[in-house]
Amino acid sequence: MSSVSIHKLCVRFGANEVIKDLDLDVQQSEFLVLLGPSGCGKSTLLHSIAGLIDVSDGRIEIGGHDMTWADPTDRNIGMVFQSYALYPTMSVERNMSFGLRIKGMPKAEIERRVQRVAQMLHLEPLLKRKPAQLSGGQRQRVAIGRALVREAGVFLFDEPLSNLDAKLRAELRRELKLLHKNLRSTMIYVTHDQVEAMTLATRIVVMHAGRIQQIGVPSEVYEKPENLFVAGFLGSPAMNFLHGQIKPAADSILFESQGLTLDVTPYCWRAPLATTLEVVLGIRPENLRIHADGQFQATVCLIEPMGNHHVVWLEFGGKLLSSVVSGPLTVGVDDAVRFGLDAERISLFDRVTEQRL
Amino acid sequence: MTGGTLAVRPPLRRPYRLRPARVGVYAFLLTAALFFLLPLYIMLVTSVKSMDEIRMGNIFAFPIQVTLEPWVTAWTSACTGVACDGIRGGFWNSVLIVIPSTVLPILLGALNGYALSFWKPRGANVLFAILMMGAFIPVQVMMYPLVRILATIGLFSSLPGIVLVHIIFSMPVMTLLFRNYYLSIPQELFKAARIDGGGFFRIFLQLMLPMSTPIIIVAAIMQVTGVWNDYILGLVFAGRDNLPMTVQLNNVINTTTGTRLYNVNMAATILTSLVPLTIYFVSGRWFVRGIAAGAVKG
Amino acid sequence: MCRWKKYKRTLLQPSRIETALRTVMTLKPKQLFRQLVSWAALLPLASTVLVAYLGTVLWSLKISFTNSRTFPSDQYVGWAQYQRLFDNDRWLLSLQNLALYGVLFVAACMVLGFLLAVFIDQKVMAEGALRTVFLYPYAMSFVATGLVWQWMLNPGNGIQQAVRQMGYPDFTFDWIIDQDMVIYTIVIATVWQASGLVMALLLAGLRGIDEEIWKAARIDGIPTWRVYVSIVLPMLSPTLITVFVLLFTAVVKVFDSVVSMTQGGPGTASEVPAKFIMEHLFGRANIALASAGSIVLLLTVLLLVLPFMLVRNRSTLARVEK
Numbered sequence: 001m002s003s004v005s006i007h008k009l010c011v012r013f014g015a016n017e018v019i020k021d022l023d024l025d026v027q028q029s030e031f032l033v034l035l036g037p038s039g040c041g042k043s044t045l046l047h048s049i050a051g052l053i054d055v056s057d058g059r060i061e062i063g064g065h066d067m068t069w070a071d072p073t074d075r076n077i078g079m080v081f082q083s084y085a086l087y088p089t090m091s092v093e094r095n096m097s098f099g100l101r102i103k104g105m106p107k108a109e110i111e112r113r114v115q116r117v118a119q120m121l122h123l124e125p126l127l128k129r130k131p132a133q134l135s136g137g138q139r140q141r142v143a144i145g146r147a148l149v150r151e152a153g154v155f156l157f158d159e160p161l162s163n164l165d166a167k168l169r170a171e172l173r174r175e176l177k178l179l180h181k182n183l184r185s186t187m188i189y190v191t192h193d194q195v196e197a198m199t200l201a202t203r204i205v206v207m208h209a210g211r212i213q214q215i216g217v218p219s220e221v222y223e224k225p226e227n228l229f230v231a232g233f234l235g236s237p238a239m240n241f242l243h244g245q246i247k248p249a250a251d252s253i254l255f256e257s258q259g260l261t262l263d264v265t266p267y268c269w270r271a272p273l274a275t276t277l278e279v280v281l282g283i284r285p286e287n288l289r290i291h292a293d294g295q296f297q298a299t300v301c302l303i304e305p306m307g308n309h310h311v312v313w314l315e316f317g318g319k320l321l322s323s324v325v326s327g328p329l330t331v332g333v334d335d336a337v338r339f340g341l342d343a344e345r346i347s348l349f350d351r352v353t354e355q356r357l
Numbered sequence: 358m359t360g361g362t363l364a365v366r367p368p369l370r371r372p373y374r375l376r377p378a379r380v381g382v383y384a385f386l387l388t389a390a391l392f393f394l395l396p397l398y399i400m401l402v403t404s405v406k407s408m409d410e411i412r413m414g415n416i417f418a419f420p421i422q423v424t425l426e427p428w429v430t431a432w433t434s435a436c437t438g439v440a441c442d443g444i445r446g447g448f449w450n451s452v453l454i455v456i457p458s459t460v461l462p463i464l465l466g467a468l469n470g471y472a473l474s475f476w477k478p479r480g481a482n483v484l485f486a487i488l489m490m491g492a493f494i495p496v497q498v499m500m501y502p503l504v505r506i507l508a509t510i511g512l513f514s515s516l517p518g519i520v521l522v523h524i525i526f527s528m529p530v531m532t533l534l535f536r537n538y539y540l541s542i543p544q545e546l547f548k549a550a551r552i553d554g555g556g557f558f559r560i561f562l563q564l565m566l567p568m569s570t571p572i573i574i575v576a577a578i579m580q581v582t583g584v585w586n587d588y589i590l591g592l593v594f595a596g597r598d599n600l601p602m603t604v605q606l607n608n609v610i611n612t613t614t615g616t617r618l619y620n621v622n623m624a625a626t627i628l629t630s631l632v633p634l635t636i637y638f639v640s641g642r643w644f645v646r647g648i649a650a651g652a653v654k655g
Numbered sequence: 656m657c658r659w660k661k662y663k664r665t666l667l668q669p670s671r672i673e674t675a676l677r678t679v680m681t682l683k684p685k686q687l688f689r690q691l692v693s694w695a696a697l698l699p700l701a702s703t704v705l706v707a708y709l710g711t712v713l714w715s716l717k718i719s720f721t722n723s724r725t726f727p728s729d730q731y732v733g734w735a736q737y738q739r740l741f742d743n744d745r746w747l748l749s750l751q752n753l754a755l756y757g758v759l760f761v762a763a764c765m766v767l768g769f770l771l772a773v774f775i776d777q778k779v780m781a782e783g784a785l786r787t788v789f790l791y792p793y794a795m796s797f798v799a800t801g802l803v804w805q806w807m808l809n810p811g812n813g814i815q816q817a818v819r820q821m822g823y824p825d826f827t828f829d830w831i832i833d834q835d836m837v838i839y840t841i842v843i844a845t846v847w848q849a850s851g852l853v854m855a856l857l858l859a860g861l862r863g864i865d866e867e868i869w870k871a872a873r874i875d876g877i878p879t880w881r882v883y884v885s886i887v888l889p890m891l892s893p894t895l896i897t898v899f900v901l902l903f904t905a906v907v908k909v910f911d912s913v914v915s916m917t918q919g920g921p922g923t924a925s926e927v928p929a930k931f932i933m934e935h936l937f938g939r940a941n942i943a944l945a946s947a948g949s950i951v952l953l954l955t956v957l958l959l960v961l962p963f964m965l966v967r968n969r970s971t972l973a974r975v976e977k
Contacts, residue, residue, distance in 0.1 A: 052870050073876030085867035089889035098885075099875025146871070378879075382774050389771060390788050393847065396803045397791070403806065415817040416807065469700045476693040484697070484704050491708035493956050495907055497932040497949040501718065501942055502711035505727075525707045532700065557692040586796030588911040589933075603798045607915050610802050619806060630799045637794035638787070645790070648852060649859050652897050 001028045001186045002063030002076065002153030004049060009058035011044055018044050019210045022058070026154075029184045031177075035197040036207035037233070042190045045207070046156050049188065051075050063153045073099075075154075078147030082159040084139045086131040086146070093127040096146045113149045120179070121145050137168045144179075157189040161196065173199055194234050198222065206230045224347065228354040231282045231347055237311055237322045239282045243351065247276050255281055255348070259317045260296055266343050270357060278351040285311065285324040287345040290331060294338030300331050314339065404428065404624040411619050427620035431628060435621055437605040438612060439597065444625050447605030451585055451632075453516060454601055458523035459580040463573060465524065466531025471561050473532070474539035475547045485532070492529035496589060507594065514596030522594045523584055530651050531576055537650065538572040539565065572650075578640050579647040582633045602629045712953070719947040725940040736947040746948065749926040752838050756927070757906040759839070763846045764902055765895075768853025773883060775854070776861045786858075790851035797848065801915030804844035805831065834924035837917055841925060845912050849905065853898055860894035861887065896963050907956050928952050 004026040011019040019041045026032050034042040047053040049060060051072035060068045067075045086095050093114060100110045118124045121141045131139055140160060147155055157176075161169045177200055180187055191197055197204050198218045206213040206221060206229075214226040225231035231239050244257030246264060253273060255262045262281075290312065298314035298321065309326040314337070323339060331337050348357040399416055404427050406420045414421075433443035440446070473481055503522065504513060512518035542565075550560045591601035600608075606629045610622045637644050722732045740746050771789055775782055792800065807813045810829035818826040830836035864887060872882045888895075910929035917925045928948060935945035 047870075050870075050874065052873060071876075072870075072874045077874065079871070079874050081867040081871060083865055083867050085865060085871040087868065087871075087886050089886070099877060102875065102877050102881065146875075150875075379777075382777050382779060385770070386774050386779065386785055389767075390785060393788050393792060393851070396800075396807060396847065399807055400803055411812065415820050416813050417817050465699050468696055472693050472697050472700075478690060478693045478697065481697060484701055487704050487708060488700065491704065493904055493960055494708065494712060495929070495949060495952045495956060497929055497936070497945070498715050498953050499707065499711040500933070500949070501936055501946065502714040503707065505714075506706070506711075525703055528700065528703050557689060557696060582794060586798075588796060588798045588914070593937075603796050603911075606802070607798050610805075611915065611918060619812065622802065623806065626799050626802050630795045633794045633796070634791065637791055641783075641787070644794070645786075645855050645859075648793075648855055652856055652901055 001184060003028045003186065004154055004188065005059075005061040006045075006049070007059040007061075009045070009048065009060065010056045011041075011048055011053060012056040017210065019048070022210070022212060024205065024212065024215075026186060026188060028186055031180050031187045031189065031200055031202045033197040033201035033204050034188065034190045034207055035192070035194060035204050035233075036213075037192060040207045041210040042192075042207045043158060044210075046158055046188060046190045049154075050077055050079055050156055076152050077154045077156055078150045078152040079156040080140075080143045080147050080158065080160045082162050084131070084143040084160075084163075086139060086142055088131050091128050091130055092123060092134070092142050092145075095131070095142060096149050099146070100149060110149075113151065117145045117148045120148070120182075121175075136164050137172060140164065140172060141175075144176075148183075152185075154186045154188060157187065159191055160189075161191075161193075169196075176200060194236070198234075206233060208233075223345070224356070225282075226356050228280060228282075228349050231349065235284055237285050237324070239284050239347070240288060240321045242281045242283075242319070242321075244279060244281060245276055246273065246279050246348065248273050255279070257281070257317075262295075262341055262343060262346075264343055264346065264348065267346060267348060267357075273357075277357075279357065280349045280351050280354075282347040282349065283341050283345065285322040287342040288321060288323040288339055289342065290314075290323055290325060290337050290339045292338055294340040296340070297336060297338055300333050300335045300337055303329070303331075303333055305329075400623050400627055404620055404627055406620055408616075408618060408620060427618070427624040428628070430618070430621045431609070431625040435609045435625055437600070438608040444602060444605050444609060444628060447600060447602035448628070450595070450599050450605075451602040454519055454523070454591070454595065454599065455581055455584045457520045458527070458584045459577055461520065462524050462527040462531045462580055463576050465528065466576065467535045467566060467569060467573070468561065469528070469532040470535025470537075470539050471565050472557075473536045474542075475544070475560075475565075476557065485536070488529050488532060496526070500593065504593065513594065514599075516595070516599050519591060519595040519599060519601075522590050523587070526590065527580060527583065530579070534572055534576050534579075534650050535569070538569065542568065574640075574643055575647040575650060578636060578643055579651060582636060582644075585633050715946045715949055718943055719950050721943050723943040723946075725942070727942060732943075736943045737951070740944060740947050740951065743944075745923055745926055746928070746931055748923060749928045749931045752924075752926060753906065753909070753928055756838055756842060756909065757903070759842045760845055760849075760906055761899065761902045763842065764850050764853045765898065767846065767850040768898070769857055771850065771854040772857035772861055775858060786855070789854050792848045793851045795848065797845070797911035798915040800844055800848045801841075801912040804840065804847070805916045808840050808843075831917065832921055834921055837921060837925045841909070841912055841916060844916060845905075845909070849902065853902070856894060856898050856901075857891065860891045864890060896966065900960055900963055903959060904956065907952060 004024075006022060006024040009019055009022040009024075010017065022045065024045075034045060036042045044053060048055050049062070051067065051070060055068060058068070059066060062075050062077065087098065090098065096114050096117065097110045100113065114127075118127060121144060123138075123141055123145055126134060126138060126142070131142070134142065140163075143160065161172055164172065173196060180200075189196075189200060201218055203215060204218055204221045205215045208229050214221055214230045216224075221230060222234050225234065225239075228241075232241070242257045242260065244255055244260070246253055246255050252263055252265045253267075255264045264281075296316065298316040300312055301315040301320060302313040304311040304313070309324055310329050312323045312325055312329075312331065314321045314323060321339075349355060350357055402418075402420055403411065403416070405423045405425065406414070407422065407424055407426070410421060431443060432445050434441055435443050437444060437447065472478065473485055503525075507513040507518050507521070512521060546564070547560065550564050555564070585601075586603060587601065588603045588607070591604050595601060595604070606625055609625050610617075718727060719736050720731055720733060721728050722730050722735070775785055779785070808828065808831040810816065810827075810832060813828075815826060815828040818828070831840045868886065869882070872886065877886075908929060909927050910933065913919060913925055913927050913930055919926045919930055929952070932945045932948040932952070935941045935948065
């Protein structure tokens, strides 16, 4: 298992600067997830680490060696692609061993590696089959197997589960997590699916427009988002946002928005607040509780039953707020309800800079 | 492991991109380009030289004195077997042959493709399969019977006759093109039209045909090029008064007695190739699309 | 075993005519009308297929068993025409030429076309211009091509003369008047014309290959040439077969180029079956012999094309069925 260090990376396509001055340190044995919407640069970053894209500036170190200009095959990496990229006319066994064969590895060693990986991924009965004869999930396992036989220091995953249906995706996700637990290899994983990111990662890197928005363990990124983008990107349903002002008073700080005043003194302030500030208050649906003693009043607009919980949409001052209610539902559509906000679980962002306060 | 080494080591240089392999690729491609362009160059150059220059000089040499005389001769007074009116007669003959031989096969191909892909009448697939096999039948097998059939209906050696023959021989490709194209149009569109009350011809004329512009362009390019360049069918079926340009060209060059006027020959060759080459250079991607579409049989 | 069961099942079904009649009788008048209209629209297709394709083949077949000369006769002579055909030296020579020409033409076109496609695929500059240059010969007629190459290969005024003038007085390139070498000149001219087509088709195939396979190969450390040989070529086999079939059909049809370039000469050295047949149909007025020749040509095509089409359809079907 190797570590990966990226220092002031710049990647330019013609006039378009996709990644600018990016720094990232991936620890050994970590499962790092690059999360972000389409076009944020996460795939570009992964491909740069792999050596499939030339960088315009900066350094990439893998396992302590400068690999900025090394060929992909010399970087001691393995990669799994979204479309599996299996060689269609070769059997599973040949797909996994082809690269090793080209390198001139002794047959016995190739055999050993292929057998070991096949066992790990339950591919033994499929070794003689061609990719066309496999299901989507099996193909993905073969793709992972092909990367694993290289016994590399770092494994790169480029949205490997995107082409699978929901059920298979969940199954393979769990298998990947187990794999990481058993192998303890360094893995860098790209996805736009936040569920994958939250469940698989030891750390999440949220990216947007070629820049890193936040790096942290899943719980931190979820509970304490660094800026509006991260706050809005993670969580389903998305975080509720209320625009307003915070006013420092004598011994308390108040958040004021149309029809809503909240004492936000217990909030974890980063810096002491001097003056009134235009802010955005964010609160996750699970922290917006509907109960009879709630501070504020709203009307139930829409209810989405999700099986083990309900998402209740409230109409409040012209805006739609969502609340997650687990267990049996006591309200109906068009009911007038009261709700409260858990002041310790809110996030406050400067409206101008969009940064967390 | 990571922090310290970053500051100390200088970055490695970007690998020099012009490797020998790359040079080899360009060398091969340029040599090939020369091979392909050489005949065109020679054609052009020979057609503007005087006969003296040709006799003395070198086929590769640039013309010392450019003359358009050969072109005029080729167009107006070259001997095409019977008459010596130049190849312009052949040009107009070819035009008269090509236009109906493009429009009619396209219409029929579209109709066939439409019926085959949307209506699927019983037994139509058998017909289609035989039609596809028919594309492989050497024309000589069909030659004599077709001559007899056309003679019987009085169309042998006539313009309608050659057009009919072209329709027959282009039906497989045209039908295939349109059938494949219509197969890529969602069936839902057709079903919606039927629910709206459309009948066979109404749906065809008002919905499908207007949607077929891309494939019509491709079919037209293929058909115009193919019919213009045809030799054997024109030779047999067109009749002395309607000989297409390709046949007359061959007559000009290979059946002259006496001194061969190479410059006139080359001028005539270029004139004959002008129409399809122009279409090729203008249409670019459409031409390639036509080749690819026509090659996918079944 | 499965196939026999299926065959039995179709035998025991009510006949197709019965089902058709039943369908017709149960349809409402409007539906019936619609079915008839679509059938009517296919009349040109049906008549072409039945008369022009099937009909002519059967007719030629029939003539080949008679002793028709200038006019068709009904006198049945069995295999006599075919025997006479294969006793004819010119016919045998034309077959020999066709075989030699066919092998060289197909091989040269496939190799040259493939190399051109591969090299263009290497992300070269001026790709569009190069493609235009390689494909324009295909837009010319075979007659025009034959005439240009005839001029170029003319020993007195063409390449041989030019090179001699440039200072190599012993240079010879007179294949076009050499009985043993003339067939190669036709190969050169037609390969020049058709390689562009092969390139265009193979390039389209190459472009259809998933970009990620290339990436995976780069990470596996597989050298580019090896990727083409071990991964790309096998993936392209349906396209390759299509190309081969197209080329082979062109080989069998070769007529225009020979007529314009060498007129079958010198003497009969570059005679090809298509020309032999045409001459006996019209010039030498021996319809039966010509028909026999054309049937032999047809059989050659079927024998060589059918297996390839079956192989290709099976492989594409297998891929579709996943």
